[in-house]
Amino acid sequence: MGVAPQTASYSTGVENFYANDIDYVSADALAAMALVADKYDVENFAAAIADAKAALELSYDAADYSATGLAKIAEIIATVDTATSGRDLANKTIAARKAIAAVNDTIESEAHNKALMDIEIKAYLQDLEVVARSVKTAKGNVKVTINADVDYIIENGYTVEYKFYRSEYSNKKFGAAKKVSAENVYTNTTGEKGTKYYYKAVIVAKNEAGEVVAQSPLKHCLYACRTWTK
Numbered sequence: 001m002g003v004a005p006q007t008a009s010y011s012t013g014v015e016n017f018y019a020n021d022i023d024y025v026s027a028d029a030l031a032a033m034a035l036v037a038d039k040y041d042v043e044n045f046a047a048a049i050a051d052a053k054a055a056l057e058l059s060y061d062a063a064d065y066s067a068t069g070l071a072k073i074a075e076i077i078a079t080v081d082t083a084t085s086g087r088d089l090a091n092k093t094i095a096a097r098k099a100i101a102a103v104n105d106t107i108e109s110e111a112h113n114k115a116l117m118d119i120e121i122k123a124y125l126q127d128l129e130v131v132a133r134s135v136k137t138a139k140g141n142v143k144v145t146i147n148a149d150v151d152y153i154i155e156n157g158y159t160v161e162y163k164f165y166r167s168e169y170s171n172k173k174f175g176a177a178k179k180v181s182a183e184n185v186y187t188n189t190t191g192e193k194g195t196k197y198y199y200k201a202v203i204v205a206k207n208e209a210g211e212v213v214a215q216s217p218l219k220h221c222l223y224a225c226r227t228w229t230k
Contacts, residue, residue, distance in 0.1 A: 052080050052093045060100050069103050076100055114207070117156055121205050122214035124152060130216055132199050134224035137187065142226045146184040146201045148216075153205050158213065161204040162186070170198045170223055177202075191228030198223045 056077045062070060076099045083089035130148045137143050150160045164186040165174035179186045184201075191197060200221040205213045 048086070048089060049080055049083060052083075052089055053077050056080070056093065056096055056100065059097055065103065066107070069107055072103050072107070073100050076103070118207070118213050121153060121156065121158060125203060125205060125214045125216040126220075128203065128216050128220070130201060130203060130221040132201055132221055132224035134199055134226050136226060136229075140230040142188040142191075142197070142199070142228070144186045144188065144199045144201075144224055146203070146221075148184075148203055150203060158205045158207060159210075161206065163202040163204060163215075165200045165202070165218065167198050167200075168195060170225070171219070174198075174200060174218060191230075193228055193230060196225055196227045198225045200224075 060073065065073065076096050079096055080089060080092045083092050128148055128150075130146060132144055132146055134142050134144045144164060146162055146164075153160055160182070162179075162181050162184050163177040164179045164181070166178050166188060167174040178188070186199075186201075188197070188199070200218055200223045202215050202218050202221070204215040207213050
């Protein structure tokens with residue numbers, strides 16, 4: 001393809017290499033695409049970008065992708081908006097096409113990696129040392145703090161919640177959680193005078209969708225205890 005006039009469509013250059021396997025696009029085809037885009041004046045460079053995006057939209061069949069895949073493709077196509085020259089636009093268009101072709105494989109790989117990480121987080125919580133500590137406040141309440149190394153869970157994209165429990169026994173009848181919180185502190189404000197209460201907590205890991213992936217066993221938590229005095 002020779003030097004194109006200003007009225008040439010960038011998609012014409014795009015189509016020249018879309019007809020071939022993406023791994024065998026020639027340097028001449030890339031140069032031709034760049035020349036086409038460079039022939040647009042500054043005011044019309046947006047038209048070259050629009051042509052490139054339109055051509056990319058025609059490069060895949062939406063029926064082959066899930067909603068997640070289509071969302072990723074939309075993000076990929078939007079990357080050509082940042083092109084600053086004909087050459088840059090050509091390169092970004094080709095990179096986008098390659099990325100679109102790999103979307104399903106990428107999603108499958110990410111899902112596989114997340115599944116493996118879920119398993120690892122479950123194992124981590126099963127072995128995690130959880131320790132409850134308590135202090136009496138100035139108002140006579142009991143403040144319970146949970147100590148556990150949750151950094152690994154958070155660093156891998158999960159959120160952490162604490163479920164606090166109380167019982168009159170050290171190893172049974174903890175019942176329903178007294179409080180569920182993103183903080184590792186719970187203050188008990190009620191009780192029967194003279195009764196010793198035992199406090200434990202469960203640490204819950206949630207994924208990006210807010211779904212519970214795993215939680216530590218309640219029996220693994222080293223309890224704190226205080227006698228209620230008011």
